[in-house]
Amino acid sequence: MNTELYRETATARRDTYAFLARMFREEVDQPLLVGLKQLSFGGLNDEDDFSQGMGLLASYLRQAGFDARTDLAVDYAQVFLGIGSRDGRAAHPYESVYTSSEHLMMQDAHDAMTSLLRSKNLERRPRGAGGAEYLARALGANTEPADHVALEFDYMGWLIEEGFEAVCSGSSQEAMASVREQRAFLREHLLNWVPALCEDIEERTATDFYRGVARMAAAYLASDNELLEELSREE
Numbered sequence: 001m002n003t004e005l006y007r008e009t010a011t012a013r014r015d016t017y018a019f020l021a022r023m024f025r026e027e028v029d030q031p032l033l034v035g036l037k038q039l040s041f042g043g044l045n046d047e048d049d050f051s052q053g054m055g056l057l058a059s060y061l062r063q064a065g066f067d068a069r070t071d072l073a074v075d076y077a078q079v080f081l082g083i084g085s086r087d088g089r090a091a092h093p094y095e096s097v098y099t100s101s102e103h104l105m106m107q108d109a110h111d112a113m114t115s116l117l118r119s120k121n122l123e124r125r126p127r128g129a130g131g132a133e134y135l136a137r138a139l140g141a142n143t144e145p146a147d148h149v150a151l152e153f154d155y156m157g158w159l160i161e162e163g164f165e166a167v168c169s170g171s172s173q174e175a176m177a178s179v180r181e182q183r184a185f186l187r188e189h190l191l192n193w194v195p196a197l198c199e200d201i202e203e204r205t206a207t208d209f210y211r212g213v214a215r216m217a218a219a220y221l222a223s224d225n226e227l228l229e230e231l232s233r234e235e
Helices: 003-025 030-037 049-063 068-081 095-099 108-119 130-141 149-169 172-204 208-232
Strands: none
Touching (some): 003 149, 003 208, 049 208, 068 172, 095 108, 095 172, 149 172, 172 208
8 A cells, every 4th residue: 555645645635525525514604605715726727527616616706796605505405405496306415315216315325324423433422623523413413314425525534534543653454444445435325326416416506606516526536536546556
């Protein structure tokens, strides 16, 4: 395993999953909107879907007016909740809806995610920082089903952090085990449904904000899968 490559990419990977989790978790509030407008989106190109997604997001933020937060709240409700949509349908952000035969919530994917979270004792973790805080709060308080896309992104970020700790401790076996666990979770959960979710978002959104976020998410999962394949190779 290329431990140096893991060290170099871990923070960016964790932060990207945290960013995606926040985008899907709830509506954009004013502090987030202000923070996004302050980001630099320099060096973008149209050569890959991730850059295209960032370009759409940057374009929206440049043109965002006084009512941007309201527009995004309306768009979020329409896209993810079906409120105000023409057909009443939505891009429901739950794995069970996309993977169960009857497209219902709280199915096998939910049970599988609950088991994964409990295997890491995340539901019993004290309030801390980052993804672990949200996982503990959401699972313990049942604020969202365990297979919500934001929880899955946060869980992936938590796995990345766990692997980073193994790399820093010099435990090559634990680090490799973590990479394999990340790769399995990415393939068995995230890649199994999030690309379809992102297609539905692009079809239903009225703003380039969520169109850009969806394109970035789908592209990032594909690129992270390639990175994990490289990291999985024995040196």
